Amino acid sequence: MRTRFLTALPLAFLCALTASLPAHAWQTPAAEQIEGHVVDAKGAPIADAQVLDTGGRALATTAADGGFEVPAATRVINVEASHFAPATVTIVTGTPLRVVLERPLETVVVTAYRSPLATGDSPASTRVLDTEKLQQAAAISLDGKLRETPGFELFRRSSSLVANPTTEGVSLRGLGSTAVSRSLVVFDDVPVNDPYGGWIHWEELPELGIQSVELVRGGASDLYGSSAIGGVISIEPARPQTASLHVLSSYGGLETTDDSVLGSAVHGRWSGMASAGAIATDGYTLIAPNLRGPVDVNSNVHEHNGLAEIDRKFGENDRFFVRGNVLDETRHNGTPLTGNGTRLWRYATGADWNNLVVRLYGDDEHYWQTFSSVATGRVSEKLTRYAEDPADELGAALHWHQPVGTHVLILAGADTHDVRASDNELLFSGAGGTLSTTARQRQTGVYGEALLTPEKWTISASGRVDHFSNFDAYQYSSSAATVTEPAFSETVFDPRVGVTRRLTQWLALNASGFRAYRAPTENELYRTGQVGQQTTLPNSNLRSERATGWETGFQTDMRKLGSSVRVSYFWTRVNRPVTALTLSTTPTATTLKRENLGRIESRGVSLDYAAQPARWIAIEGGYQYADATVTQYAQEPQLVGNWIPQVARNMATAQVRLTHPRLGLLSLQERASGHQFDDDANQYVLHGYFSTDAYASHDFGEHVTLFASGENLFDRAVQVGKTPVLTLGTPRVARFGLRLNFGGE
Template sequence: MITLLARTSLLAFVIGTPAAYAQESADPLIIVTGKGLDQTKGDPAYGSVEIDRARLTSEASGRIENILADVAGFQQFRRSDSRSANPSAQGATLRALGGNASSRTLVLLDGVPQADPFFGYIPFSAITPERLSSIRVTRGGGNGAFGAGAVAGTIELNSAGRTDLPDAALSAFYGSGNASELSAGLAADLGAGFVSISGRRDRGDGFYTAPSATRQPTDVRAAYDSWSTGLRAVAPLTDGVELQFRGLLFQDNRTLRFAGADSSSEGQDASIRIVSQGRWQVDALAYIQARNFTNIVISATSFRKTLDQRNTPSTGVGGKIEVRPPVGGDHQLRMGVDARLSEGELFEDVYSGVTGLITARRNAGGNSATFSVFAENDWTLGDLTLTGGIRADRWTITNGFFAERATNGTVVRDDVFADRASWQSSARVGALYTATDGLAFRAAAYTGFRLPTLNELYRPFTVFPVATRANEALNVEKLRGVEAGFDVRPANGVTLGATLFYNRLNDAIANVTIGNNLRQRGNVDAVIAKGIELSSEAQFGAVSVAGSYAFSHSKVRASGIASGLNGLTPAQSPRHAANATVRWTPSADAILSATARYVGAQFEDDLEANILPSALTFDGFAQIPLTRQIALTGRVENILNEQVVTRKVGTSIDLGTPRIFWIGLKFSAR
């Protein structure tokens, strides 16, 4: 385990170095961007959806996961956001390839994977929209420079550059349920580079997740209290070459339904990146992540503590080197290596729901790693661009163990699992044909894979009354997919896109029912998802309209112990999802917008015993400038107070975000 001292020293180094360098740099002719390398000519063949900064800064909830829901087909394991969900359930996926809480979508922030090294969930509460310039979502399997884990797609989050950031920014909001949201940021030029620091604090008494008709005296509001602070610095090394540093500290505390059902997550992340935009383009990246998680489970019958997952430390270390050599005007070659190492373990105490005393103590954990080489080439032939890439990954799962002892010290289990290792190859090919200036056709085929997380391998968990066992023998998930689509611009300011897709996820990891209120993680033969995705954008002067729709028909193919799932729909996989946002911007600082989101019915469980009904919600956002630097802002979430069911087991139901009003002020100085 990397020691706390080493983590702290590295974080201090990456935070301090760029500022010192920038102060030494005095060349005013060198301009830095703070970005990575540009898209290649072949990237559009795989289709993507862009979310711009205007949308990032005008979301009613102010939360990144709800903005990502603008891309129809994006989903977390449950419908709750990061105020009322258990953090370990906040995996991200696309194309109805759900079924468990781990991320099947690779989420990157400035090239750094954001998934928790142990659980695979995304710390959404630590990723604040105002720190970003844009988001690009590419659905479908990825490889090449995307790395392992992108079986459902890739979400690329890009930090705001100097032109996006005011010298000083401050916002303060007050909302329903005694909620508050405070954020502040400072940005300054340092030589030819810049440095920015920002912080945010969110807290609230929350809302009752249990319906009023079934609420118990022990039910409490889903209170939350989280904070994060980030520092980013960019400095030139030479003309066209820049050094980028980023540091992030965060902590998140939540209470879920019952008094004492508290969870927490925290992290200390740092990364260093060198980007060369010269004739030989280079993107070299290294990062470290230190994370922890705690969780207390309360019985829904005795209302006593039954499990205290009191400590789950984990560490992620990795990096990437991508090189784009000058190979000629018709070709664009990218090649490189990447690696990611994860380690973690859990410490938990099991309690009797009757006596409230500890009955057992558990300790489990292990290591996993991927080491990869990749190459991809784009070939432009007039209006036709062909692209193809291949990668080879060496993966390892090592040092796995599970130990359980009674309170008197008696060993109940002391399992040491065999190390595993293998090679996994993946590839993708695509074609983009630009028929006219306003019409392009694209097609792609790809494979990909995802390593099971340490959480899936070694950590059992309970969402009362259902207990789910881990499975140290899980196989790697492997995806094969094809898609075809077009993008058309029928008029100035209007764009439309459509994609047909077929994805098959072999050895998909699911929570398989093996007994009454008992499940175990296991590999089903496959999850097959096929469907269509539509997107549209239009700009009419000061009015813009954007929308998307996804139809996903997903089925499980299963045999053996999981044969009862054959032909069923994967858990937490809606067939229909749609959204639309209308925004009116009469001036630079005045905004009025409304967003509608629809999610179709989906099954809570693998056996289709419990249905979560469809939900249609509406949000509103309004901003009125009071002075050149101050704006009054109002936000409304779930305007019609739609009942959104997020969990259902028998008669036990949890609800999502109700109607919430926000009022606040924004200050910005340049």
């Protein structure tokens, strides 16, 4: 008994001594940790989010305040939470670790109102393709990626990798297009529609130089002026915040290559970025197999592009920048004698200073193209014309905004741009000779907007006055005296109103009404165009298109189900639309002429949806029904009731993304379209189609990603045009590639 007591006494003393010491005196020193927080787009903490390393191993789970800790040696983390899009974050030493997760279709975006609004509060129908969605699209070209949005289509269904640039006009809201877009495309507030023809060079920018793309559907001339009848497509440039290097390279069918590199450096308040890319494909023969002849060869493109920018920060969000980009491409257009090329230089400088945004920009373009006539049976061809179209553009824009109290924001702005261009042709048919037309165009506008955001309401009222003029137009010919083309000018007022009412946190109603316009381009006024054996004559008496429209609908954000739905009914009427009217048709050729038609209308319903029923699956897509017809034309009443060319009544898209930290990502992309017509007389039917694309990728560590993609997996024959010979869309194409990422995001 005594022995047990003597043994227990020192043990009791040791326990008492241990209890009296501070915890850190006897605990094993803990490894150093990095603290972080996970929040949503509105700053609210997200609890129970999983923090994983790049191998998929769990590092932490966020607390009720969104906080978490990871080992200090961690460099890259993946953060996932139910009903949120996953995020990959690079940890930068000395920088607060704050991870923002976003729900599908609920990002904070810059809408057509030029003011930051959540999509649920915006009267405008907006679709955003962020960096991940752009990467996971199977298509190489930007227009191919944007086709995931229902209602987006080029003048013809073919990819810009094989299409003549003069057919790359954008159609939104079922309004169609000719060679010219009825929608405006801007890059960091600088318009990038072709200065001479209004079409879009979709491979102009390096793939890695683009951070995101926002599509705003519905008229927006109240803030953007000409061309924004169907909507605005805003391309946001990549702006790395740290030193980094990103490389993309892929190779696939049709000898298709896609290479791009982006590097950035930061020194104090200075930062610089440079990006370059090269896209090439041997393409394919567009003419349907049963109609081909010895003269038919592949349509293809070989191009290089580059982008460079230097920034100087003056505060958290204030900066001054200088930027330049270049495009150099050559195309073959389906026969040995037809081709075209573009060399385009753009430059811009500007500042974002407090509430003021300033842009000064310009471009210099040289475009050339050859034309031919093809004999019956497509056994031979003869060169008919060679054209060069140099163009220069200078522009300036500024806008200023100022909050007034807590619920009012006012905005004012002005912009101007001047285009000087010419069409210089060498004629080989008939008597031959030369033909040259020069002209100048200028647009200047001022605008203002008031945005009210009282509780549960968003109310916008805006208006813009534009003065457009076309002048100094002369036509020189080797066979006739110089002709002075008529000068004309127009002053246009375009207002817009929009209202959104949140009934609950998850349901909002919206409505908007607008007027918009589009001025004719020099290409429409003075240049003869040709695609295949379809020739379109110019018309120097064209005047601007005027549009009136409205839309209404609702958006739901069912957070518990991780889904979002937006439904809109839209109606747009365009007076004096510029249309290519058929003059004559033969078995081998069609001749058209540009005219101001009486009136067209497009009315219909659009649906956008997104859902994340589980952490590993995300679904997104949409549908558009557009009843787009000619409603008035006194000169040719037989056209009334006809469908607008190249507009299908039914279009639908769907994307399903499956992700697993260890297995990687698989994205399936479906696109379907009903039948449409290729001409104003509705004689040439283009049948509907269904196409399936796929993209898969897997990360090998922090720096390497391997991927594979396939377009038109079931090799469907997609009819894209009848000129009057039937042409087909891209066949099945598979690609394999890799991405290398070093440094910050």
